[in-house]
Amino acid sequence: MKKIWNNDLNKEYLEKEVTVYGWVSRLRNLGGVIFVDLKDRSGLVQLVFRPDTKVYEKAETLKNEYCLKVTGQVALREKANPNLATGEIEINVLKLDILSKSRELPFEIKDDTNALEDTRLKYRYLDLRRNYLQTKLITRHKIMMAIRNFLDKEDFVEVETPILCKSTPEGARDYLVPSRINKGAFYALPQSPQLFKQLLMVGGMEKYFQIARCFRDEDLRADRQPEFTQVDLEMSFVNEDDVMALTEKLVAYIFKTVKNIDLKLPLMKMTYNEAMAKYGSDKPDLRFAIPIIDLEYLFKDTNIEFMKNNLAQGKIINGLILKNKAAKYSRKEIDKLTEFVKNYQVGGLAYLKYEDELTGSISKLLTDEEKNSIIKSLELEKNDLVFIVSDNYKQTKEALGALRLKLAKENDLINKDDYKLLWVTDFPAFEWSEEEQRFTAMHHPFTSPKDEDIDKLLNDKANCYSKAYDIVINGYEAGGGSIRIHDEEVQEKMFAALELTEEDIKEKFGFFVEALKYGTPPHGGLALGLDRLTMLLTNTDNIRDVIAFPKTASASDLMSNCPSQVDKKQLVDLGLKID
């Protein structure tokens, strides 16, 4: 077994004979001495093969990515390489074992590769030899270790829950597994261990966690994978504040252990309604300012036709101020932003520039008095730019929320090393689904409504709020959870509110409602997205960077060619027929 990591070699080893293992990362044969950078998981060390040694001839046959065992004497380098941890020393090789050769590589293995991602995914095992990916997987491991250590000390028990589960409606589409023994029946892969963790609370475990794999058969967005990992928690005898306090201590512990970053606790809390009003998002990025501001009061006596009409119809007028950038935005640039906000179903984008005077799309329609009042009320300074949207509440907020992010990115207002965390609380219990023309659960059907809203479950869903909370990091939902319903009557009411038929409830959730009848403790929990957390802590936007063997956006594994056809016999065994 290997005794020493490459990166541990330093001047303390001078003159000593060492044996190292690894892969040929870079070869320089200058027609005399042959230099090889030998790479292992820890880093690089320079090997030197001199023409007067027995190993020289063999060294001449070396190629990139050959796997070697090397014995040699540590020596001081003539010229140190300050960019390398082992840069002061090299190894004069006395013995060389080629453990395994490598054929011609499909792409060059180096950190700043420009090989196509598809090629790298096909040869993922070669891609994984890059330090870039290895450090990310190591950070992921450290995060998992920190989680286990922290939660163990807090008396949590790690419990595994089934992968072959019952298919339940609501949420995303299930991955199904046909049953051979019960032909025509199916298991589903878990979208999350939600029901099981609640049943563990009924089972008296009190504090549970699991680093759980979850499966959702959705059309994949860039940052999604069909299977992903959640840090899943559940606790009995807790309220919202208890779960949030425990979770933020856990997150702070992870940040400290993995990145040596001290988070300031308690984290800030913001209600869902406040987040939507101020940032147009339930996961606001607070690394930069630019809040959304209400502007109706400035236009209440306006002659601007569309605004007048909009106000009469109960629509809103909101805006954003971009400080000191008016000169940067030409008409053409602003046209591009107009097209951008229209994707959010708003009528358009008005703007005002404050240079020597107030100019911009609606300036001609403003009286001098109105102009002065705008400059004064918004405390505009020279070169400020105001963007204005007027439409329905939700669309206006979402459009400005997206514009806010775009402007911050375009103007480099985000400090990439900054971490801004907060809780978003008091989510609506339901959201209206245009597609289904009915209210669906905003989180999941087991989320407890606020005590004062239980009576609204059936007749005032739009104003019914829940005991749900999300932890947001740098504009991403890093996790979310809720206090659960532990009363069978409330749970049944919730199912009814979601328009599940008696039959559905019995068939899909009967076992669960039954469990609630046997002394269920009040409980709640949350799940953190491990992939997202790792992405945030390793500064990557690519989810595939933090998963050893990821799938593509079309949910396939290019390395093993999966999903794939199966033998006819397998189908027959399962009683399946493919058209």
Ligand code: ASP
């Ligand atoms: N099971 C939930 C989810 O997957 C998280 C929770 O409520 O604990 O989003």
